Amino acid sequence: MDISVDQTLDCSGLSCPMPIIKTKKAIDGMQIGQVLKMIATDPGSVPDIEAWTARTGHELLGHEEEGAQFIFYIEKTK
Amino acid sequence: MSENQATRLAIIAGHGTLDSAYPPLILATTAAAMDMEAAIFFTFYGLEIIKKGNADKLQVAPIANPAMPMPVPNIIGMLPGMTAIATDMMNNWMEKANVAKLSDLLNMAVELDIKLIACQMTMDVMNVKKEELIDGVDVGGAATFLEFASHNAITLSF
Numbered sequence: 001m002d003i004s005v006d007q008t009l010d011c012s013g014l015s016c017p018m019p020i021i022k023t024k025k026a027i028d029g030m031q032i033g034q035v036l037k038m039i040a041t042d043p044g045s046v047p048d049i050e051a052w053t054a055r056t057g058h059e060l061l062g063h064e065e066e067g068a069q070f071i072f073y074i075e076k077t078k
Numbered sequence: 079m080s081e082n083q084a085t086r087l088a089i090i091a092g093h094g095t096l097d098s099a100y101p102p103l104i105l106a107t108t109a110a111a112m113d114m115e116a117a118i119f120f121t122f123y124g125l126e127i128i129k130k131g132n133a134d135k136l137q138v139a140p141i142a143n144p145a146m147p148m149p150v151p152n153i154i155g156m157l158p159g160m161t162a163i164a165t166d167m168m169n170n171w172m173e174k175a176n177v178a179k180l181s182d183l184l185n186m187a188v189e190l191d192i193k194l195i196a197c198q199m200t201m202d203v204m205n206v207k208k209e210e211l212i213d214g215v216d217v218g219g220a221a222t223f224l225e226f227a228s229h230n231a232i233t234l235s236f
Binding site: 013014015016017018020021023024051052055056 | 111176177186190
């Protein structure tokens with residue numbers, strides 16, 4: 001995916017709820033409009049990140065799978 | 079038509095076994111990560127979770143627990159040492175699956191400003207002093223919990 005990324009967060013090997021908690025911390029430390037690339041290996045993180053972005057209002061620009069990794073592109077909207 | 083989404087998560091933690099301590103902490107930390115206000119009210123055996131140094135020592139007994147992934151006949155489960163074995167097994171599975179330790183989840187809960195409330199009445203009944211509890215815990219009663227839970231909250235009990 002061709003999205004310019006401002007920060008990368010690697011949550012490989014971490015299980016629920018850690019990917020979500022770390023994503024929130026990372027987004028909190030970023031500026032509005034910046035994009036976070038989050039990498040996770042927990043399959044549960046796919047519906048979890050979708051639920052998290054729906055709930056918090058930040059935008060999930062897209063997500064892809066690369067082998068055992070799930071990669072998410074999240075834009076901080078507020 | 080606008081949806082009235084809950085803004086709070088209120089949890090009552092009344093049990094102190096290893097398997098009952100996880101749901102309150104995982105749900106509360108996730109709720110806080112989703113910008114919800116969360117509070118956990120620790121009452122009765124739930125106090126064991128917030129005693130200093132105790133969270134990682136909680137146990138799970140195989141006796142009368144037919145849902146354990148490795149079911150143990152009760153007559154075996156009651157033998158001395160079986161609770162320690164079942165607890166070790168469960169802790170190993172948690173570690174293999176990379177699930178955070180209870181003490182780490184508690185630290186995160188304090189960091190995320192989750193209200194941890196220790197039941198005053200239970201402390202009196204079981205003779206537990208505030209100094210025995212981890213930092214970051216407030217003491218309160220049923221009314222404290224109910225006040226929090228009365229404002230647009232999801233309320234759960236474990």
